Amino acid sequence: MDKTYNPQNIESDIYKKWDDQGYFKPSGQGQSYSIVIPPPNVTGSLHMGHAFQQTIMDALIRYKRMDGYNTLWQVGTDHAGIATQMVVERQLEAQNLSRKDLGRDKFIDKIWDWKNHSGGTITGQMRRLGNSVDWQRERFTMDKGLSDAVMEVFVTLYEQDLIYRGKRLVNWDPKFHTAISDLEVENKDKKGHLWHLRYPLEEGVTTLDGKDYIVVATTRPETMLGDTGIAVNPNDERYQHLIGKHVVLPLVNRRIPILADDHADMEKGTGCVKITPAHDFNDYEVGKRHQLPMVSVLDANAQILATAEVYTFTGEPSDAYSGELPSEYAGMDRFVARKAIVAQFEAMGMLDKIADNDMTIPYGDRSGVVIEPMLTDQWYVRVAPLAEVATKAVEDGEIKFVPKQYENMYFSWMRDIQDWCISRQLWWGHRIPAWYDQSGKVYVGRDEAEVRQKHGLGEDVKLSQDDDVLDTWFSSALWTFSTMGWPEQTDDLKTFHPTDVLVTGFDIIFFWVARMIMMTMHFLKDENGKPQVPFKTVYVTGLIRDENGDKMSKSKGNVIDPLDMIDGIDLETLLNKRTGNMMQPKIAEGIKKRTAKEFPDGIEPHGTDALRFTLTALASTGRDINWDMKRLEGYRNFCNKLWNASRYVLMNTEEQDCGLGGGELELSLADKWILGQFEQTVKAFRDAMDNYRFDMAAQTIYEFTWNQFCDWYLELTKPVLFKGNEAQQRGTRHTLVNVLESLLRLMHPLMPFITETIWQRVAPLKGVKGDSIMVQPFPQFDQNKVDGDAMSDLEWVKQFILAVRNIRGEMDIAPSKPLSVLLRNVGETDLRRLQENKTFLSGLAKLEQIDVLTDDQSAPMSATGLVGEMEVLIPMAGLIDKDAELARIQKALDKVTGDLQRVAGKLSNEKFVSKAPEAVIAKERDKQAELESAKAKLEKQKADIESL
């Protein structure tokens, strides 16, 4: 083995071997355990968040697989409608082409090309992370099977009247020319203005103060072209007499009513609100209440129409108004029109005033442009009935969220859930299975033939399919069961559904988790006809942020590619990667600066195992993670530590008698101790994993490996291996191999590559046959292997050694300098432990002589340490400075005195003694006795030295 851990050398071939051997497939044996991966965007690449979640999933799956479960980790990718279409459109743009130039079919072909070309990126990354997913079951949301499932669900919901089509006000994205759901809208706080506009009253009507106009306040003057009413509060005395009267809408000369509605707030603006049902969600509701016509004045680009479209309040075309608009605004962008219209009002002397206004503006989360409420025909899922069942499942504990507080978030959203707009005016996605005849009548079916047959439509009836596609999340909502072959009743569904745990980020609880629960429970039933949940537990991870706690994003240039953590990257390549496609050179410059400052020498390779271990160790519940390179380095060092510890074990065991041949085995105290320690580690690790406390699982392993196994046990084996007799050596070699082999199995779920590599060499020494660690049994806790006496005896040995080391350290005595020690106040147990462990003591504390003082023997002037009641004396002559030792004693004395004061204070408090539990009081008494004894000894030592 190399002297230094070198991850590149070991990771490359291992994954392929595992996959080739079929170890990732379900074993077909044992209780089933399944996880579906949240499907990443097929054309995307993995970021740290993916690596984080997938590491957790893989750790769980490997743990359960080794523990005898029939495990399935279902893998696949998502077609990610908008995101993917956007990328390909941008490529076309570079060639001065638009998707319309290509036409629908050709454009979709192009996307498939791109998918086939770039689709391997993400799966390649997943392989590098060591994910033990079953690649043979890999699915894509637009596969035939999954598309059939989508179709089936759509048609069924339509037949159940849970899907409907209607002209509603939707969030329109003027850049992508599509409707988006409420969830895809991102609200941002902006400074804006409130324009006060004068609307003339109809003839013969005046305000209370005699004006022939009223003033409305609006943040969106350009939509006034679509006003169909003015609302005032029914209790507003200023305007009572105007209710039922009309104003004449400036610029378009439309006569529109003044009406009473609670929506109008007397405190806000002027108390008069213009109502534009076709371009504002509140106004839409007001319009419906008062049956106002809706006048749509914007086109798909959010530019002013030449002629407005007029609808009744139910969305039917209407001739209530002419639709005629001032020609000068036609084709004008909404924001340009805003200025123009304000200017026009001003010119007419009808602009009352402009006030500053803090407001929240809706943006498309993908496009980044301001969303426009628009009247369009869209498809909706009526979610209320589905939500009811889905809410109950969480209330009843059928589905548990970890951490639990996310259940509140889920409930609050589900409680007033809005119908889900599922149609998108995109080309990339599942086309809506609806056809229209020439009169516009809609028919829904699995395909055109079915529609014709079902509705008796002959060949003479021309049908055209709906142009729209479904929201990406519609197909992802079916993921747990569509990937397992539904609507067929497959064995996989029987075996692996419901899945056990879903590992995902809180940001998609509404987008995905909630909708999965709704859809799955509606379509899947268990053998008793009871709705089946998609998963029993939702483990919600935090977000991985950059070192400053900022969200990682391409535009900020702080994204970290997990592969760069694994393989390393030089600065120049990293800079190019982060700024490669930047449009704005200014931003790129800033990113370059920050990146160069953060990684002046690029990034060193750390290996997959170090990355995985870091992510695991950081996975404490309900908290975002600020990425810290230092942590990664630390855990890379941990890998190196394990590597070198293993080298030590192999050096001392390979080609030597480890007891396989059956010779006599004598276990040392250290052997017994480490075996017991290991058992306790197994218990702690399993508990942590079973409770999704991955941070604690990692911590447990780290602590055992470094602080127990390496720092103590390996050192304790040296005296035996170098000086022990044959049976002792055999016993220790046996234990070394035994513990290391078991430890590797324990660590494997977190660090698959390094453990496999080392295991291949260690397993034969233990007589274990098997091709791979990943299909070996997972360690089980066995209380019988914990030897209580050995644990306390070795604790004494450690205390002894620490006492000597402390004096060495504080007195700057070189570790290489052999020392003689005297022991005073040696009890019976001390004496036994001393006799049994002299080699350990002299070996680890580097002692050349240990003598026990009898009561009548006096000691030379010494530095002293305490091991319980026993005193360890190191004669000072020629070694130790008097003042230094006095200072050291004083420090110890101060600490003991302080502790003692606290304990004594407690015990002298009558209330404590009378009210605290017996056990607590006893513990304090013991502590007091110990401290008093220690204090007395320290004081005597101090006096002795002072008297010198």
Place this chain on the structure above:
RNA sequence: GGAAGUAUAGCUCAGUUGGGAGAGCAUCGCCCUUACAAGGCGAGGGUCACUGGUUCGAGCCCAGUUACUUCCACCA
């Protein structure tokens, strides 16, 4: 406006029925001791955000305050 989360060592964070304030990194001292300098040994460092309450006892429970973060809603 409603709700949730967070606040502990210089930094990043653990601390699960209330009874010893901890880890890693960083810092300081000594050491190339035959697994490991990506190391070993030793040491220093905290008014647990603030105020009050419950309790014999509070980092932990309760009430309030402040700061930061997030989600939802509203915004003429």
